[in-house]
Amino acid sequence: MMRHLFAAALLLATSAAAITPDGHALIAFKESISDDPSGVLATWNPSDATPCHWHGIVCNTLAGFAVPRVVSIIVASTNISGNIPPDIGKLTQLRRLSLHNNRLTGTLPLELFNATALRSIFLQGNLISGEIPPQINRLTNLQNLDLSHNRFFGVIPDSIGDCGELHILVLANNFLSGYIPDSIGDNLTALKELDLSDNHLSGPIPRNFGNLSSLQSTLNLSYNSLAGSIPESLGRLPYTVSLDFSHNNLSGRIPQEGSLADQGPGPFIGNPALCGLPLSRPCPVAPYVPPLPSIPKEDAPPTVGPFGAEMPPANLTRRSSLGTGAIIAIAVGDLVGISVVAVILIYFYWKTSICEDKCCRKKGESSEGGFSHGKGTCCLRRGMLSGGAMTSEESEGSSDATKVGADQGELVALDKGFSYELDELLRASAYVLGKGGLGIVYKVVLGNGLPVAVRRLGEGGTQRFKEFESEVQAIARVRHPNVVRLRAYYWASDEKLLIYDYIPNGSLAVALHGMLQPPL
Structure with missing residues (x-):
């Protein structure tokens, strides 16, 4: 044993x-x-x-x-x-x-x-x-x-x-x-x-x-x-x-x-x-203060030296000939003008904050998903593709974002080089580039670093799929160096997306008129 x-x-x-x-x-x-x-x-x-x-x-x-x-x-x-x-x-x-x-x-x-x-x-x-x-x-x-x-x-x-x-x-x-x-x-x-x-x-x-x-x-x-x-x-x-x-x-x-x-x-x-741009919050502008005029040398008062000898005139500035009352009036006028501008800015900021608060209450700040990691979900998701939904940066009168799901439609590639799935597109980082009568345009960076431009057309009325498909196919067949190529599209009854190449050269407005300054 x-x-x-x-x-x-x-x-x-x-x-x-x-x-x-x-x-x-x-x-x-x-x-x-x-x-x-x-x-x-x-x-x-x-x-x-x-x-x-x-x-x-x-x-x-x-x-x-x-x-x-x-x-x-x-x-x-x-x-x-x-x-x-x-x-x-x-x-x-x-x-x-x-x-x-x-x-x-x-x-x-x-x-x-x-x-x-x-x-x-x-x-x-x-x-x-x-x-x-x-x-x-x-x-x-x-x-x-x-x-x-x-x-x-x-x-x-x-x-x-x-x-x-x-x-x-x-x-x-x-x-x-x-x-x-x-x-x-x-x-x-x-x-x-x-x-x-x-x-x-x-x-x-x-x-x-x-x-x-x-x-x-x-x-x-x-x-x-x-x-x-x-x-x-x-x-x-x-x-x-x-x-x-x-x-x-x-x-x-x-x-x-x-x-x-x-x-x-x-x-x-x-x-x-x-x-400053691209935020709607303008930067403050410092008030312009004109320089005081210099006195010609011949008009400058004589300067007496330590032993009573007359010194040559120096580069002195003429003391203002305005009276005390005029100076006070100018100062009060400047103060009133600055106060009016400040009140206008505070009003617009307050109004924008109220709109954003309403937006967040509608969407629910406690919702999960997106890029927020649980912090400020509503505000961060605004203007991004996230959690299966593409949402715009809220504008006045805009409706709640429509969720896009794989069960509502299909992402159709019009170019053999575009091989991405809808879920990958929705999970990617996205920012609003602009919006107008034809929808909202986002810059979307896919997983491999490739940027694309996604135009969201929204509900788009009662247009039927066949009509939409035929129009998109016609656009996709256009080949011209000055026309951005259409790579893919997504259609559902309540959501339509067009995926283009992203051209990183600014907007048409910037090309025609230069960088626009925000209005006061």
Whole structure:
């Protein structure tokens, strides 16, 4: 009996010792998981010689190594609970770590940054807390980092600028505070997407963000406590970038340079001190004060020196010959004029606020979905495609937005190069470009960074589908360098959409008359 027990123990010891060092590190990860409701780690058996056939594990045979090495861990959206153990850092050839949309807690172990071959870290949608360690700069090959929807706090480490290969940096929906480090704009020039929204970041927007010329998808700084003006340098960013500075404490005139001049009001709302186009809030104009006339040298009174000698006349200004009453009258008149202008501005601002409050009460600010993340849903969704509905920036007399669903119609592509689904179009970032008698036009940035122009025709009367289809097909057949190409259309009884190429050269009014100033 003792002989059999000894043999069994020897066999187990031999099997455990046979597993590769990468397998040992993964077993340590499995032991740190407190709950695995789907049993996704059931195949992780310590008696196996290699972990390469375990669920979620990818191995590659690399030069210089006798056995295949673990290069990828993909255990996402499985609701596993636990924490990330330090042993993960022993996977020195790990390229991808995807543990997003689980219930992981704890902090990021410093040993993780010993896995210097990492190119992608996807940990979004967990409960991980603590600070982002400054040792992240060891990952010089890192290209994708998504830590959004967690509980990280503290500052964004300045050392993140040493990860010069980063293409995607998403830190949204955390509790990060402090200034945005300048190292992002100085060194991360390969960034294609930057999302720092829904945090507690303060200070100014770094002016060197205008150097991020590789941005293609998003620059989202919304829902923070950023202050100061919007740097003019951001106008150098590509026109395809979806900008969002909404719901901060920004102030001053919105610059009208480059891509900043081609935005709707959506990226700027929620900043009470911002003014100028494309917002309806005009910037204050300083009153003009004419300079006092100078006195000719020959009329200047003589100046007496310290010993009674007459000095040559200096460049003096003539004292006003107006009486005290005239000066008081002029001052009172200026004060009355300024007061009248202020009352007019306050009236229009009050009237606009009342309309917006009515709009929000009609739509319900507590509704879920869209890009608001639960904050200011009604106001943020105005003028965007969101949650299955396309809504306009509310104007006087406008009706509630009509929801567009896949069960009401079909998105029909008129061009073979347009291969997007309706759901993808509705989830994309969108801003109002303009509106008129033929509907509202939105700028929509699709998932791959491609911008399109979407014209919403609304209910469109009693026009039947066949009539609408024939007209759209005729328009689609037109090929001319001065006619914007129609890519697709959507038809339903209560909603009609036309999807065109987006031409980033401003409006026709701007081309004919230059930049129009807002009326007083």
